[in-house]
Amino acid sequence: MCSHQLPDTPSAHIVAAHPEQGWSLLCDGTIVFDDSGELHPDGSVVTPHRWQTRHLTTAA
Numbered sequence: 001m002c003s004h005q006l007p008d009t010p011s012a013h014i015v016a017a018h019p020e021q022g023w024s025l026l027c028d029g030t031i032v033f034d035d036s037g038e039l040h041p042d043g044s045v046v047t048p049h050r051w052q053t054r055h056l057t058t059a060a
Contacts, residue, residue: 009044012026013026022035033048
């Protein structure tokens with residue numbers, strides 16, 4: 001792992017990408033999921049930021 005600390009996650013870069021499975025591994029050991037959730041090496045979790053359907057518009 002690199003020297004990035006967890007608050008520096010936006011500075012961390014991808015070392016392994018698996019878009020077919022919906023996740024990427026960052027150099028600091030964080031796993032980032034396509035739904036915007038994160039799993040940190042210390043076991044802490046960032047829950048996904050999901051859009052509420054009432055705020056989305058539909059094209060006809």
